[in-house]
Amino acid sequence: MRKLIVVIIILFLCAGLSIIVLYVPSRAARIYGPAAPSLSLPERVQYSALLLWYDGLLTQPLDLNGAEQTFTIEAGESADLVAIHLRSQGLIRDSESFRSYLIYSGLDTSIQAGEYQLSTAMSALDIAHELQDATPEDVTFVVLPGWRVEEIAESLPTSGLPITYDEFLNAAKTPPQEYDFLVGASSAEGFLYPDAYIFPRTTSSAEEIIAEMVRNFAAHLTLDLRNGFDRQGLTVYQAVTLASMVEREAVQEEEQALIASVYLNRLNIGMKLDADPTVQYAIGYNLLQQTWWTNPLNLLDLEINSVYNTYRYEGLPPTPIANPSLDALRAVAFPTETTYYYFRAKCDESGFHEFSETFDEHLQNGCP
Template identity: 30%
Template structure:
């Protein structure tokens, strides 16, 4: 064999070896398992403004070889997208990149019984990416409120307490808009017809339901309490609901942490649209976020002749109901004596 042929064969052999090494390395970098954790899955929360270094920092404890991940990300042109992602045990770099590209997964969030928009913003911020200030700003946006026939007094009624699936990096405005859709879905034809038959708007029903919610933790009793308030409204009698006085006192002082165990006669003089001892009708907005059961209790209120109720001292959590003022005074005196004896004061 001539020297030229030998050189040619050698070059070909070197090419084959080099090609084989390239394929081997390529396969190892792209397709060999590269996870270093023992659980079935590991979750990443990538902020919307994250840099590649931020992603690498989160992934470093989870991968065997972070350099191979970097090479794969570069070759595949990985573009960072915020969200929650699940890295499955045994994934290779190619699969990890594909997941980070298109595997943003929803999270389940929940909220209930928030008394103010500020508390709701804090509750949501604890479950999603943005902070409470951003959520509160979206909730109070005057243009959004005006365009959708809400105001600061009744804006809380738009948020239906429940569990929802959303993306972790959903913007505050996106979350707010989603809740508006849920609000419209909640107020379906059936509920709208029931509200109309009572002569009230959904916002008024929610405001009344918030009082019912505060009055009783017993769901089975709420339709009866709702019936009392509807009877009073029909007869143009003030609701005289203590929870509205508590709300008015806290609102006037801007002290929402204040604990008020017992409403006193002097408290009933407070000048507030939430004072249902002085003002006839439903307050301008909900004093809290009512449970769905409380809303449905108002829409499906019990039909009776009761006009009064007071806490039942023999069945804690329940109430004694009365049709006449005289019956109510007797029940109320029982409660006052018990409350005084047990020092249930402020």
């Protein structure tokens, strides 16, 4: 009789254990999704039971009207530490229940470092899944001084913005016409202001990108700059064209006003500008060098039949050849007053130039 009772007790215990092993994980899976395959059976039962015990701590938001706040995860932070920080920032009710869910679901091993926009209107489950993708909502897109429109277009596909090279180039051919300096222009080249821009990752309009860059240019085109251009006898469009040449020619920023002076002096006497960057622009992409700016140029390059070739044609090229910085624009508006008509690179490879008044002096400055 005593043995029978022991057997019955054992059977009841086994039945109870079977119920726990089968029912508890099944119940948890219906509420929280499947358990991570990496969990052992005892771990699956343990964390399933914990989640059922915690119940509404994970599924109910703290405050449906809660505002967004920035939450940062540093590289190397453990899931435990993330849970503690979420609790201390008031984004979840309980750190232990959150940690248990991360382990149960396997999300504890895939939390990404980065900045997140979270709120108490999100449940703890929502937050756990949000922490799996640190991709920011905004994209920082940088346009460097001296880039031509094709270089800007080339950098778009890897920027995170869903805009193609061709879409950007096509949009640049029809620039915004609400600005006096772009009326009648066939391209936005020269007016895509070099800067760091922040766009929503979902921005899919090339026209919107270009409009923002041109707006930025207009914001920097002060009355002071306009008056400076006017004193040099230049329209805004002409000044930007010249500034784009200065931007490409000057290796050292401090020489921009000197180089602008040389170009202006040449323009004032009807002398050809003989500017290498205009030839580089005319040549276009150099497949061998993998660049839009062929360097060095040879004598055949200088003979290229293009209206942009200022070795062949007097005056400014028909359009800007790149997108100049504010410093280059200011160099054209307020050039150094000189009587220089020539310059050439110094022989020390410093990026600086030797300036001269006459062609004979220019020849004497040649490298041995």
